[in-house]
Amino acid sequence: MNRTVEGTAPFGARLAEAVAARGPLCAGIDPHPGLLDSWGLPRDVSGMENFALKAVDALAPEVAVVKPQSAFFEAYGAAGIAVLERVIAQAKEAGALVLLDVKRGDIGSTMAAYAAAYLGGETRLDADAITVSPYLGFGSLGPALKAAGKGVFVLARTSNPEAARLQNALLDNGKTVAQSIVDHAAECNAGARPLGDVGVVVGATIAPGELRLDELNGPVLAPGFGAQGAGVAELHKLFGSPLRGVLAASSRDILRHGPDPAALREGARRIAATLAG
Numbered sequence: 324m325n326r327t328v329e330g331t332a333p334f335g336a337r338l339a340e341a342v343a344a345r346g347p348l349c350a351g352i353d354p355h356p357g358l359l360d361s362w363g364l365p366r367d368v369s370g371m372e373n374f375a376l377k378a379v380d381a382l383a384p385e386v387a388v389v390k391p392q393s394a395f396f397e398a399y400g401a402a403g404i405a406v407l408e409r410v411i412a413q414a415k416e417a418g419a420l421v422l423l424d425v426k427r428g429d430i431g432s433t434m435a436a437y438a439a440a441y442l443g444g445e446t447r448l449d450a451d452a453i454t455v456s457p458y459l460g461f462g463s464l465g466p467a468l469k470a471a472g473k474g475v476f477v478l479a480r481t482s483n484p485e486a487a488r489l490q491n492a493l494l495d496n497g498k499t500v501a502q503s504i505v506d507h508a509a510e511c512n513a514g515a516r517p518l519g520d521v522g523v524v525v526g527a528t529i530a531p532g533e534l535r536l537d538e539l540n541g542p543v544l545a546p547g548f549g550a551q552g553a554g555v556a557e558l559h560k561l562f563g564s565p566l567r568g569v570l571a572a573s574s575r576d577i578l579r580h581g582p583d584p585a586a587l588r589e590g591a592r593r594i595a596a597t598l599a600g
């Protein structure tokens with residue numbers, strides 16, 4: 324079921340609409356120190372702010388989803404968080420959905436505080452969706468799963484090489500940990516139209532056939548596209564064609580086209596065109 328809030332469409336519906344209008348590219352806003360160097364910016368909060376706001380200004384009017392990675396902002400303390408607040412506001416204003424990449428997960432009572440901070444609708448860090456970690460058990464994510472009108476993307480099978488050993492481990496029900504996460508998400512999404520609000524994160528770098536996603540009825544965030552080596556062919560092998568409900572997430576491969584806003588926008592457009600073709 325989708326969770327609604329009066330006057331606002333549920334996240335799954337808003338995402339489906341955004342992807343239909345703008346395509347399935349999710350632009351990561353990751354102000355890596357190395358990228359600040361290549362944009363000719365200082366490695367301090369002013370450089371990071373210049374980078375992040377320029378990137379959002381160029382990309383948020385183009386793509387369905389903007390995904391700021393919180394750690395790169397937190398690294399600068401309160402001043403960095405203030406920049407993140409502006410990034411979120413500016414991206415929403417430009418019509419993009421904001422997926423805040425915070426990978427949070429805690430016992431239920433603390434999870435409620437995280438849900439209030441990022442999905443409560445009343446803070447300056449209020450996003451449309453966040454990434455969450457199910458390591459404390461899928462049920463512990465309850466407060467985020469119940470945030471009305473919002474979305475979550477639950478880490479299931481991540482793109483990093485260290486992930487397989489843990490996430491492909493077999494549980495006593497014979498499923499892998501990753502498959503079990505996908506199936507829990509599918510239960511949350513049962514009956515939702517056009518798409519449920521509970522997404523999963525599945526790296527574009529994983530081997531085809533590792534996971535069954537056919538009953539998910541929710542969005543898939545597929546990072547690992549671009550700088551981590553996966554291309555469009557890998558996305559289609561993994562998720563089929565067309566990429567229904569799949570968001571191809573790329574950060575460095577888009578951001579390397581800056582600092583010129585027109586070049587950055589053009590780089591994103593070229594990458595988006597490969598997804599459409």
Ligand SMILES: O=C(O)c1cc(=O)[nH]c(=O)n1[C@@H]1O[C@H](COP(=O)(O)O)[C@@H](O)[C@H]1O
Binds near residue numbers: 392
């Ligand atoms: O949840 C994520 O966004 C994520 C999950 C995952 O499995 N792998 C992964 O790379 N990410 C994030 O996606 C982004 C990938 O960045 P690039 O490799 O530069 O495209 C980073 O912000 C990662 O933190």
